[in-house]
Amino acid sequence: xxxxxxxxxxxxxxxxxxxxxxxxxxxVLRYAPGGGAPATQSWTIPWTRDMSxxxxxxxxxxxxxxxxxxxxxxxxAICGSCGMMVNGVPRLGCETFLRDLAPGPVRxxxxxxxxxxxxxxxxxxxxxxxxxxxxxxxxxxxPRGLDxxxxxxxxxxxxxxxxxxHCINCMxxxxxxxxxxxxxxxxxPGATALLHRYNCDSRDxxxxxxxxxVHSEEGVWSCTAVGYCSEVCPKAVDPASAVNQNKTASAxxxxxRFLPGRK
Amino acid sequence: xxxxxxxxxxxxxxxxxLRAAIAAAEANPRLAIAxxxxxxxxxxxxxxxxxxxxxxxLEEDSLENHFxxxxxxxxxxxxxxxxxxxxxxxxxxxVQLEHWGCPWSRRPDGRVNVRAFxxxxxxxxxxxxxxxxxxxxxxxxxxxxxxxxxxxxxxxxVCDLFVDEGRVQGVLAIEVATGEFRLIRSHAVVIATGGAxxxxxxxxxxxxxxxxxxxxxxxxxxxLRDMEFVQYHPTCMPGPGLLFTEACRGEGxxxxxxxxxxxxxxxxxxxxxxxxxxxxMELGPRDRLSQAFWHEQRKGRTIPTIHGDAVHLDLxxxxxxxxxxxxxxxxELAERFLGIDPAEAPIPVRPAVHYTMGGIPTDVGAATPIPxxxxxxxxxxxxxxxxxxxxxxSLAELCVFGKVAGExxxxxxxxxxxxxxGVALRWQAQDAREEALRLLxxxxxxxxxxxxxxxxxxxxxxxxxxxxLAGELEGTCRTLAELKGRWVALGLQDRSRAWNTEWLxxxxxxxxxxxxxxxxxxxxxxxxxxxxxxxxxxxxxxRDDARFxxxxxAWRVHAGAPRIGWSDVVITRSPPxxxxxxxxxxxxxxxxxxxx
Amino acid sequence: xxIRRTYLRPMDGWWRRDPxxxxxxxxxxxxxxxxxxxxxxxxxLVRLAEGEARFDAWLAWLASxxxxxxxxxLLAVFAYHTWSWFAIMPKTMPPVVVGGRRLPAxxxxxxxxxxxxxxxxxxxxxxxxxx
Numbered sequence: 001x002x003x004x005x006x007x008x009x010x011x012x013x014x015x016x017x018x019x020x021x022x023x024x025x026x027x028v029l030r031y032a033p034g035g036g037a038p039a040t041q042s043w044t045i046p047w048t049r050d051m052s053x054x055x056x057x058x059x060x061x062x063x064x065x066x067x068x069x070x071x072x073x074x075x076x077a078i079c080g081s082c083g084m085m086v087n088g089v090p091r092l093g094c095e096t097f098l099r100d101l102a103p104g105p106v107r108x109x110x111x112x113x114x115x116x117x118x119x120x121x122x123x124x125x126x127x128x129x130x131x132x133x134x135x136x137x138x139x140x141x142x143p144r145g146l147d148x149x150x151x152x153x154x155x156x157x158x159x160x161x162x163x164x165x166h167c168i169n170c171m172x173x174x175x176x177x178x179x180x181x182x183x184x185x186x187x188x189p190g191a192t193a194l195l196h197r198y199n200c201d202s203r204d205x206x207x208x209x210x211x212x213x214v215h216s217e218e219g220v221w222s223c224t225a226v227g228y229c230s231e232v233c234p235k236a237v238d239p240a241s242a243v244n245q246n247k248t249a250s251a252x253x254x255x256x257r258f259l260p261g262r263k
Numbered sequence: 264x265x266x267x268x269x270x271x272x273x274x275x276x277x278x279x280x281l282r283a284a285i286a287a288a289e290a291n292p293r294l295a296i297a298x299x300x301x302x303x304x305x306x307x308x309x310x311x312x313x314x315x316x317x318x319x320x321l322e323e324d325s326l327e328n329h330f331x332x333x334x335x336x337x338x339x340x341x342x343x344x345x346x347x348x349x350x351x352x353x354x355x356x357x358v359q360l361e362h363w364g365c366p367w368s369r370r371p372d373g374r375v376n377v378r379a380f381x382x383x384x385x386x387x388x389x390x391x392x393x394x395x396x397x398x399x400x401x402x403x404x405x406x407x408x409x410x411x412x413x414x415x416x417x418x419x420x421v422c423d424l425f426v427d428e429g430r431v432q433g434v435l436a437i438e439v440a441t442g443e444f445r446l447i448r449s450h451a452v453v454i455a456t457g458g459a460x461x462x463x464x465x466x467x468x469x470x471x472x473x474x475x476x477x478x479x480x481x482x483x484x485x486x487l488r489d490m491e492f493v494q495y496h497p498t499c500m501p502g503p504g505l506l507f508t509e510a511c512r513g514e515g516x517x518x519x520x521x522x523x524x525x526x527x528x529x530x531x532x533x534x535x536x537x538x539x540x541x542x543x544m545e546l547g548p549r550d551r552l553s554q555a556f557w558h559e560q561r562k563g564r565t566i567p568t569i570h571g572d573a574v575h576l577d578l579x580x581x582x583x584x585x586x587x588x589x590x591x592x593x594x595e596l597a598e599r600f601l602g603i604d605p606a607e608a609p610i611p612v613r614p615a616v617h618y619t620m621g622g623i624p625t626d627v628g629a630a631t632p633i634p635x636x637x638x639x640x641x642x643x644x645x646x647x648x649x650x651x652x653x654x655x656x657s658l659a660e661l662c663v664f665g666k667v668a669g670e671x672x673x674x675x676x677x678x679x680x681x682x683x684x685g686v687a688l689r690w691q692a693q694d695a696r697e698e699a700l701r702l703l704x705x706x707x708x709x710x711x712x713x714x715x716x717x718x719x720x721x722x723x724x725x726x727x728x729x730x731x732l733a734g735e736l737e738g739t740c741r742t743l744a745e746l747k748g749r750w751v752a753l754g755l756q757d758r759s760r761a762w763n764t765e766w767l768x769x770x771x772x773x774x775x776x777x778x779x780x781x782x783x784x785x786x787x788x789x790x791x792x793x794x795x796x797x798x799x800x801x802x803x804x805x806r807d808d809a810r811f812x813x814x815x816x817a818w819r820v821h822a823g824a825p826r827i828g829w830s831d832v833v834i835t836r837s838p839p840x841x842x843x844x845x846x847x848x849x850x851x852x853x854x855x856x857x858x859x
Numbered sequence: 860x861x862i863r864r865t866y867l868r869p870m871d872g873w874w875r876r877d878p879x880x881x882x883x884x885x886x887x888x889x890x891x892x893x894x895x896x897x898x899x900x901x902x903x904l905v906r907l908a909e910g911e912a913r914f915d916a917w918l919a920w921l922a923s924x925x926x927x928x929x930x931x932x933l934l935a936v937f938a939y940h941t942w943s944w945f946a947i948m949p950k951t952m953p954p955v956v957v958g959g960r961r962l963p964a965x966x967x968x969x970x971x972x973x974x975x976x977x978x979x980x981x982x983x984x985x986x987x988x989x990x
Contacts, residue, residue, distance in 0.1 A: 031866050032759065032761075033761045033762070033863065033864040033865070034864040037866070038866060038868075048569075050502060050569075050600070061713075061765070062711065062712075062713035063711065063713065065756065066711070066712065066755060066756030066757050066765040067756055067757035067759070067763075067765060069757075069762050069763075069764050070764075071302075071306075072470055073302060073306050073308070073469035073470050073471050074306075074308065074310065074311045074469040075469065075470075075503055075505060076311060076503075076505045076506075076596060076600075077595075077599070078310050078311050078394070078397055078592070079305070079306045079307075079308075079310050079311065079469060080305065080306065081302070081306045088876055088877055089877070095599050095600070112868070113870075115865035115866060115867045116865055116866040116867075116868070117440060117761075117762055117863065117865055118761060118762035119762075121762055123863065123865050124303070128303065128417070131405075131408070132408045136405035136408060137363065137364060137405050137406045137408065137409050138362070138363055138364040138406075140362070144362060146355050146358050146359055146362070149358060150358050150361040150362070150367070150374070150375050151361065151362070152372070152373030152374065153369055153373055154369060154371065154372075154373045155368075155369050155370075155371060157373075158366060158368070158369055159961075160954070161366070162366055162392075165366050165398065165401070166394075168305070168310075168397070169303075169305050178870075178873050178874065178880065181870050181873060182870055182873075194405075198364070201364060201366075203362075203364065204364070224887070225947045225950065225951075226879075226880070226883045227883075227947055227950060228877075228879050228880070228883070230950070231879065238950075240950045241949075241950045243950075244947075244950040244951040245950075245951060245952065245953055247951060248951055248952075248953075440863050441863060761863075761864075
């Protein structure tokens with residue numbers, strides 16, 4: 001996990017009253033559609049101990065440059081909108097704090113390995129398409145009517161897939177994955193984690209259908225176990241585990257083909 | 264301008280919108296459904312909901328209990344026919360979500376677990392750790408991908424609604440990536456755009472919660488109902504206003520002031536022990552808890568922080584194991600943002616705006632006054648929340664009324680007959696397009712967007728706070744009128760078309776000013792105290808059923824203050840009674856039981 | 860739909876951008892050294908087949924300063940190779956549950972490294988005894 005040490009933020013210590021607010025330089029790689037190659041622009045802004053990178057960007061947009069463009073919404077690391085490169089590392093802007101980056105300068109760039117739409121906004125369509133490809137829904141193993149109530153699922157069965165269900169679709173793992181950067185056909189960590197979530201859900205029966213994607217060249221076999229995806233994931237989903245467990249599963253499936261009775 | 268023909272257009276991408284889309288797709292797979300959302304659906308603010316979703320589950324519970332808790336929680340301003348329908352259908356919706364894969368937290372035997380929640384007599388809140396909204400939204404979003412008839416228009420900002428020949432005709436959307444306009448014609452429109460909490464300064468809401476759908480309907484002659492009822496959630500992070508779920512208290516957390524005293528016992532919610540206890544102390548309804556904070560602050564018993572006064576939410580006695588299992592996101596939030604480990608230290612919290620009870624009035628069929636226009640979710644005033652919403656009723660509402668809206672929209676669209684006058688529609692669309700583009704043409708260099716926005720947020724905090732005064736409300740109304748004038752003159756720094764979020768934020772600000780006006784004027788008109796609307800003016804201190812057991816309706820008036828009217832509250836089974844919690848509540852229930 | 864003019868950043872030199880990637884490339888590079896050592900052993904095997912004199916010559920080369928230096932390097936590289944192998948191994952395994960609790964990745968890595976060290980020590984002892 002990226003270091004999020006907070007240096008006693010709870011005390012909310014600010015510069016002494018009367019003292020000028022501390023200032024920090026924010027550098028953003030900017031790009032406008034059709035406007036030539038990206039170039040860095042920088043601003044120096046006042047900051048306080050509890051300010052996040054997102055709040056810094058909002059300050060710039062509100063007071064200094066209304067054209068600065070970035071996605072954001074919840075401010076609490078659950079919507080997945082504000083992924084960006086902070087000093088070269090994929091981070092969520094809302095939970096990356098200036099106090100951990102001081103004295104700066106803070107270098108901000110759009111998420112790596114994605115085409116830049118504008119400033120810090122990337123084209124996410126490839127990822128969205130992959131989410132749809134993996135059949136991200138329950139295909140029930142046993143059909144059950146609504147009047148029959150819920151399926152039984154013990155806490156142990158829930159634990160088998162629960163962490164993989166925590167993915168907020170922030171795409172930091174794709175920004176961390178060099179294989180995806182080198183070949184965007186790779187299914188990638190996030191989509192595979194979601195695929196694994198459904199395969200491991202005791203209620204689901206579509207594992208075989210999903211394995212076709214897993215077995216393919218663009219499936220798990222493009223992964224070379226760099227492992228950076230799990231490092232940067234803000235929700236401890238551990239996509240590297242999902243992908244690499246499926247390498248074992250894929251290999252076993254391949255050998256199982258030779259067993260009598262299998263197609 | 265590109266035109267897309269659909270049968271149903273759904274504006275929004277959150278829980279209610281997705282549930283409506285799925286319901287419509289299942290009701291009639293031949294209908295073309297357009298799901299138009301200004302953000303990718305998984306970014307919708309449903310994702311931030313934490314605590315849970317209510318449904319009568321346990322043997323010892325009953326629909327009557329849920330009904331009564333909700334109506335009392337709403338201070339009898341609820342439309343009881345809607346509440347009846349609601350409580351009857353919560354369970355089937357929660358089961359449906361489970362079938363679709365929602366990872367509800369379980370008991371050891373594999374059955375879904377339920378927990379206690381504010382204002383609820385018996386445990387009935389289904390939960391998925393403390394990320395229930397996240398899990399519900401992702402379940403709905405991922406399930407929606409099963410239906411080929413749902414065509415998504417992701418990152419398309421709806422800037423206008425079309426009404427012609429007395430019915431809805433479609434919407435106009437801006438494709439965010441290019442700034443190009445798209446006309447989406449449809450026979451039915453479902454608005455599911457969420458609440459409007461961002462008109463206030465301190466709020467739990469994401470940046471997108473700007474009342475878009477409410478304003479769109481409002482501008483087309485739909486009155487906004489009960490807008491004065493804004494919920495202050497009692498336990499939010501000072502400063503950013505981020506939410507610490509009610510489930511913290513459901514699991515046994517307590518609130519103490521600067522003296523370590525559980526102050527809620529001084530406000531009719533005690534006695535403090537035994538704890539935890541339903542409908543008492545920290546499990547009282549949200550409006551009462553926020554009001555108690557306001558009083559404590561006046562008495563000087565709150566704890567100062569750099570972001571204003573706070574009280575302490577103490578979770579230490581829950582123990583690390585329970586915190587990790589039941590409240591993991593809360594622990595993460597406290598640690599990453601505040602550097603506090605809830606197992607070791609209490610968390611500073613204060614009330615912040617969280618939920619908009621009011622909105623587009625709908626009947627039990629999710630229909631608005633305009634034929635073909637439906638609404639569901641926080642943007643709607645379905646009548647179930649009345650003057651104050653109980654926690655975990657909102658997530659359930661998304662599913663119950665989201666489904667109704669989808670099915671009713673499908674029925675309407677299938678029977679709609681001929682599409683409207685295409686030429687007239689195109690002219691309307693061109694007008695709307697020019698209106699939206701006008702913002703890009705005005706000269707910049709004057710006032711900045713943020714100044715108008717912050718002015719609005721401060722004015723709303725001032726006048727429409729937890730307790731309200733006529734003088735302050737009037738001041739807020741004047742300020743909003745002035746801000747609207749300044750908005751009309753606003754010039755933007757970014758005049759490009761592609762990914763121009765300053766432009767879209769300015770359009771949102773226009774929506775917000777309309778909605779804020781409706782809120783402030785409705786608050787001024789309601790001269791009583793009920794639920795989340797509490798006034799300090801003499802003569803307005805108590806609930807006044809004789810004069811104000813009515814909904815407010817705010818109609819937009821061009822270049823003027825909204826006109827306020829009234830409509831009846833539907834009372835079926837439960838005549839207005841006293842809201843009693845804590846010991847008083849228990850006594851009242853005992854008296855009722857023996858009296859039967 | 861209008862064409863979106865996005866900008867794709869080049870991937871050249873991607874592995875130099877972050878210490879994590881440098882460590883990854885170092886890990887991958889160790890496999891080259893593994894191959895090199897395999898070739899040395901294979902060479903020794905060939906010499907063994909060719910008779911005592913050729914084999915003794917090969918052994919003598921092994922003892923040369925150049926070879927010793929190279930083997931010390933190989934030992935360091937193999938140590939990193941072994942450690943990084945077990946560091947990534949937990950990711951390839953489904954969760955291991957012991958006594959109701961999930962075994963953390965650290966424990967699996969530590970166990971693997973411990974086994975490797977023990978096996979090496981045992982082999983070394985065996986070689987010393989046989990020599």
